[in-house]
Amino acid sequence: MAAQGRQGGRKSNKMTALVVDDNMVNRAIHHRLLDNLGIESEAVGNGKEAVDIHCSGRTFDLILMDMDMPIMNGIEATRKLREMGIRSTIAGVSTRSVEHEIREFIEAGLDDYQEKPLTMTKLISIIHKVKG
Amino acid sequence: MNIVNQLQRQFIDFSTSLHREGFVDDQFTQLQKLQDENSPDFVVEVVSLFFEDCEKLINNMARALEQTQGVDFKQVDASVHQLKGSSSSIGAMRVKNACISFRSFCEAQNREGCLRCLQQVTHEYSLLKNKLQTLFTLEQQILAAGGSIPVVD
Numbered sequence: 460m461a462a463q464g465r466q467g468g469r470k471s472n473k474m475t476a477l478v479v480d481d482n483m484v485n486r487a488i489h490h491r492l493l494d495n496l497g498i499e500s501e502a503v504g505n506g507k508e509a510v511d512i513h514c515s516g517r518t519f520d521l522i523l524m525d526m527d528m529p530i531m532n533g534i535e536a537t538r539k540l541r542e543m544g545i546r547s548t549i550a551g552v553s554t555r556s557v558e559h560e561i562r563e564f565i566e567a568g569l570d571d572y573q574e575k576p577l578t579m580t581k582l583i584s585i586i587h588k589v590k591g
Numbered sequence: 592m593n594i595v596n597q598l599q600r601q602f603i604d605f606s607t608s609l610h611r612e613g614f615v616d617d618q619f620t621q622l623q624k625l626q627d628e629n630s631p632d633f634v635v636e637v638v639s640l641f642f643e644d645c646e647k648l649i650n651n652m653a654r655a656l657e658q659t660q661g662v663d664f665k666q667v668d669a670s671v672h673q674l675k676g677s678s679s680s681i682g683a684m685r686v687k688n689a690c691i692s693f694r695s696f697c698e699a700q701n702r703e704g705c706l707r708c709l710q711q712v713t714h715e716y717s718l719l720k721n722k723l724q725t726l727f728t729l730e731q732q733i734l735a736a737g738g739s740i741p742v743v744d
Contacts, residue, residue, distance in 0.1 A: 484641050484677035491625050491633055527672065554676055576618050576680045579625075 474589065475518075478502040479509040479536065480525040480552075485575070489523055489552075492582050505529055506536025513540060519547050521589050523577070526553035526564055534567045541568035550585040552577055595738035602729045606743040614722050619682030620744065638723055641681050645716050648674045652709050656702065667705060668697035674712070685715045 476498050478489045486502040493500040498521070503509050505528040522540070526533040537549055550571040551564045565572055571588050573581045592600070609615050626633040651670040655663055675690035689712045696704030730740050 482644070482673060482677050482680070484637060484644055485680050487637050487640055488622065488625075488680055491630065491637075494630075495625055495627075554679065575676065576621075576682075578618070578621050 474498045474520045474586075476500040476521040476523060477509060477512065477519040478523050479504075479506065479528070479533065480523070481505055481528040482525070485525070485577075489577060492577060492579060495579070496582065496586065498586075506531030506533055506539070509536050510539050510543070513543060513545055518545070521585070522547050522549045523585075524549055524551050524569070526551060526555055526560075534564050537564070537567040537569060548585075548589045550588070595733065595736045598729060598733045598736060599738055599741050602726075602733060603741050603743055605726060605729060609722055609726065610743075613684050613688075614719055615682045616684040617682065618680065622681060623742070635727055637681060638727075641677055641683065642716075642720055644677050645674060645686070649709070649713055649716065652705075652712075656705055656709060662700075662702055662705075664697045664700045664705075668694060671697060671712075683715075683719055686712065686719060689715050 474497070476493050478486055478493070478500055480486050480489065480502070481504050486504075490500050490502060501512075501519075503512060506524075507530045509522065509524070510531065524533040524537055528536075531539075533551060533553070537551070540547075540549065548570045549568060550573060551561075551569045552573050552575055553561075553564065554575045555561060555564075556574065561572060571585050573585060609619075622634055622637060648670045652667050655667045655670070671690050671693045675687055675694070678684075678686040678690060689708065693705065693708035693712060696708055733740055
């Protein structure tokens with residue numbers, strides 16, 4: 460059963476996740492990784508869509524946030540979601556390896572950061588940080 | 592050795608050669624491990640998405656590099672960055688490495704260098720496509736003969 464609705468009003472105990480990535484190959488892989496762990500996921504293609512889906516009242520236990528995306532990137536989206544009061548676990552997932560760029564991403568409000576490509580081991584480590 | 596064993600042996604040898612020759616890396620193995628009874632076509636589906644993505648991005652790069660008014664290297668770089676990301680995610684090592692070189696030429700705004708890299712990326716993509724099609728054909732043959740696909744670590 461899909462987990463929907465306002466925070467705390469979930470009908471199932473399944474963890475939910477939002478994949479935010481402009482690359483469809485990555486979206487397919489991240490969805491499969493989450494599915495294998497019994498986590499229901501949805502995917503959007505950029506930071507603005509991530510913000511919009513939250514504005515519509517949806518919440519997720521976990522958000523996998525890519526950094527480089529058109530329209531609104533992961534740093535801006537993370538900042539915006541935190542300003543909106545979204546307390547979900549947000550894990551930044553990116554190919555960037557320059558320290559100050561990663562730091563800027565983390566300081567925007569991430570709970571975790573993993574370098575791509577995402578593997579099962581990295582995802583499990585992220586899951587351990589999911590609150591509640 | 593019966594037909595299934597023969598095909599499985601062929602599959603193992605071919606898989607090993609793909610890794611040895613750098614066509615795929617451990618990330619590809621990780622994807623193969625994600626495939627199960629619930630998603631028996633996962634690898635083929637993701638690889639198909641990757642090749643669609645490749646073709647679209649290569650076309651974008653070619654169009655951007657053809658501009659006689661002045662090449663928008665940022666646009667070329669954006670496409671290369673995308674391709675580097677998806678090739679890394681599926682474990683397409685040689686394509687990914689070709690993208691890494693490509694990005695340096697974009698940064699240097701070197702059109703000739705970029706065109707050479709585009710040729711290289713296109714070449715690696717074609718090679719990989721052939722190799723993976725062979726791999727998937729072997730898998731189908733094993734399954735059709737009643738066997739199971741060996742896990743190659």
